[in-house]
Amino acid sequence: MLCAPAAFVMVAVTAYPILYSVWLSLQRFDLKFPDEREFVGLDNYVTVLTNGYWWTAFGVTMLITVITVAIELVLGMGLALIMHRTLVGRGLVRTAALIPYGIVTVVAAFSWRYAWTPDTGYLANLITPDGAPLTERAGSLAIIIVAEIWKTTPFMALLLMAGLALVPEELLRAASMDGATWWQRFTKVMLPVMKPAILVALLFRTLDAFRVFDNIYVLTAGANETSSVSMIAYNNLLRGLNLGIGSTMSVLIFLAVAVIAFVFVKLFGTAAPGASDDGRR
């Protein structure tokens, strides 16, 4: 009973909006035609799941998620090792590495957009003197991915650095006494000890990357088939005013995020921070 206030708050701020979206997704509800609101069952799900635009956006989202998380893991690990081992100016190095994560995404995205705009941008003139990469699909996707990686690698590094701190110094020294090379110490000692931290970092970043919105909104606004699922849901809800279809997309995104979290927690055994190593509380 003592947890009743907490439970009430959770229901009010989390469960109610989710249930309301589910309810909206079962209706034809278009603000443009208020008189034609009606219950349509799963029709909206059929519409969305048989639509080419939705699957294009889903593919773009998966592509961005997989590529950014993979690259961020490698770069983040490197950065974490550097930050962990730095002897001189440790605070300064760590602060400098975290700057991209501290900048508001929309602001950073604007600077990326201007950098890639021909005539005004330094990157466009330097790397593609004749082209405008943000007007083509492949170029736009590459720039979105680079912007995402630039922004969140420090976050990945921060989580991994916390994992590095868990590796006991004696274990490394013992391994080195036994003649293990640096690579062997890294793969056989550090990585297994860090596994919970790595999985948590991957889970956080995958969920985050799957919801990618602000970089795309500023860089291309979804032109040239670069919409992510969040972007297309925004377009249908706020620009299209179609609450039924837009809510359906939101529910589908929610389900996809739930599936990702389930896979990480149940199959890979990702533990919540503070839980024991085997993933059970």
Next chain:
Amino acid sequence: MTVPLAACGGQGDDGPPTINFYNPPIENMQHVIDECNAAAGGRYEIVYRVLPRGADDQRVQLVRRLAAEDDSMDVLGLDVTWTQEFAGANWIREWTGADAAEVRDGTLPGPLESATYEDKLYAAPNNTNVQLLWYRTDLVPNPPATWDEMIAQAQQLKSQRRPYQVITMGAQYEGLVVFYNTLVASAGGNILSEDGRTAVLDDGAVRALDLLRRFATAGVTSPSFTNALEDPARLEFQGGNAAFQLNWPYVYPAMQEAAPDLARNVRWARYPAVDANTPSRVTIGGTNLAVSAYSRYPAESFEAARCIRNAEHQKYAAINDGVPPTIESVYDAPEMAEAYPMKDVILEELRDASVRPLSPAYQNISTVMSATLSPPGDIDPQRTAEQLREEIQDALESKGVLP
């Protein structure tokens, strides 16, 4: 609790009601508002609230606040294509009685049609716009009357190795929809049924698709046609490789400033027709003034809107801000000749102008149309018409998915 709320609402205990006028940024709008406030004699005070510059951002702000029943918006400056949507959603009030009679009196039919939804007047046309054909007299002695003539003239110039291109907007955006809509109306076709509830895409619409494809593949467009928006198109014409440009009137003053040598040889004519015997019907742009359904001062709002768009203020806006009037008599004012040397052609086009599909779902229709029509070179008239019919019908039934 009441005191701070009253302060936000703008009606102090002593002052007159504030009429919040949300409109896109226009340089000399404040002058018009000052005059209207003086005319109101203290019964109300209009305050100009400037919307963002981009049309999409303007619409999203208005839509979000109206959906939340925000009562601090009174008079709304709407793009002509949003009027049906806002009326359909019951966000704006119908114009009735003397207010409506005053708006109908002397207003050009095209702009008036754009302000009508289900035979009722929902807005007052404030300004309008049409595209013209701009051509170079040093290359083309007589302007072409039809598209076929223009394509032939351009091809002939090309074979003579002289500047030949026909410049217009072909990128995947609203400009391409406007282009196609003009061709459909000029060919006597329809995109939607009369009541706006069914996608028809009749023979005229198919002929327009065929013409769009022929134009895109005739070798007379610029290389960047499929990526061209209004301003890049203007700049390209100023570059000197083109013989023709189809664009809004603003290109004329811009050209005189940026390319005076070229401007000397540039003249204007009516937008080319599809059939030699039927004049073109050009798609209008512009803004309408509507009164929010949630306004607390509807009577004052209607009065304020009428003042903002009266003949005198439309003339002032036309001369100082370059936006063509919607009241026909304003074109006869002597000052107009200098600001609009092309005013006779503009008026001629406006008298039988066409409007974009009148439906609350226009935003969605436009999005799917621009995606389907792009790139114009890949159009297969019958198949593309079939695809448009399906996607537009879905949009009308709230089943469409926006990309």
